[in-house]
Amino acid sequence: ENNLSSDSRGALIVLEGLDRCGKTTQSSRLLSYLEELGHTVESWRFPDRTTNVGQMISSYLANKSHLDDHTIHLLFSANRWEKRSLMESKLKSGTTLIIDRYSYSGVAFSSAKGLNMEWCKAPEIGLLAPDLVLYLDISPENAAERGGYGEERYEKLEFQKKVAQSYKTLRDASWKIIDATLPIEDVEKQVRETVLNCVEACVKGKPLSELWL
Ligand code: T5A
Ligand code: NA
Numbered sequence: 757e758n759n760l761s762s763d764s765r766g767a768l769i770v771l772e773g774l775d776r777c778g779k780t781t782q783s784s785r786l787l788s789y790l791e792e793l794g795h796t797v798e799s800w801r802f803p804d805r806t807t808n809v810g811q812m813i814s815s816y817l818a819n820k821s822h823l824d825d826h827t828i829h830l831l832f833s834a835n836r837w838e839k840r841s842l843m844e845s846k847l848k849s850g851t852t853l854i855i856d857r858y859s860y861s862g863v864a865f866s867s868a869k870g871l872n873m874e875w876c877k878a879p880e881i882g883l884l885a886p887d888l889v890l891y892l893d894i895s896p897e898n899a900a901e902r903g904g905y906g907e908e909r910y911e912k913l914e915f916q917k918k919v920a921q922s923y924k925t926l927r928d929a930s931w932k933i934i935d936a937t938l939p940i941e942d943v944e945k946q947v948r949e950t951v952l953n954c955v956e957a958c959v960k961g962k963p964l965s966e967l968w969l
Pocket of ligand 2 (some may be wrong): 779780
């Protein structure tokens with residue numbers, strides 16, 4: 757029996773990786789899997805493009821508006837802060853959250869532009885710390901081959917190489933590295949095993965904690 761959330765809080769599970777690594781695909785599969793096991797679970801993503809802040813971010817990513825690098829960094833962070841209290845209440849009421857991108861994306865992408873990493877981390881301090889970060893590991897070259905990049909601002913091979921380097925410096929004990937170059941079903945298998953092995957142990961009796969650890 758796998759009780760991720762019985763008589764305890766939900767787990768905060770984050771998926772991270774380069775553009776095209778397969779986060780969206782794996783989030784929805786993990787959601788269905790945990791639902792089938794009887795868990796209360798929701799799938800979220802950042803940026804949350806539905807809010808006012810999220811619409812500014814979406815316009816920036818589509819190259820329809822231009823913002824100073826620091827300004828857009830703070831908007832990405834604000835977009836997480838506007839969901840923080842809901843996130844906390846969901847987790848405390850036993851809902852597990854699967855989140856497609858989080859603070860690690862915020863820091864990895866902005867620092868890849870040359871912004872100071874400590875400066876990038878500062879506005880994330882006090883957001884909820886994930887119990888588990890699934891890093892979908894793929895080389896920038898491999899990711900670029902997946903149907904090619906679209907029009908979004910960061911979907912460029914040279915930039916993604918810098919993002920991959922930034923991610924490496926952010927790894928901590930909550931991270932599990934998943935081989936994202938395998939077929940979708942094999943990636944899914946690794947994700948399931950990691951979630952079942954780690955999350956119950958992570959969450960049992962462990963209070964919610966805050967970034968930056
Ligand atoms: N950003 C984000 C910041 O700069 N700061 C921040 O704080 C945050 C939160 C938007 C951008 O914003 C940046 C990062 C991003 O550049 P987004 O909307 O999440 O972020 O966009 P992406 O992450 O780029 O979303 P993608 O759709 O490109 O990638 P996914 O979700 O990782 O990949 P997915 O699942 O959609 O799959 C991509 C393609 O690959 C195929 C899929 O079928 C699909 O065609 N695929 C596979 N092919 C072969 N083998 C597999 N195992 C495959 N898995 C999926
Ligand atoms: Na995506």
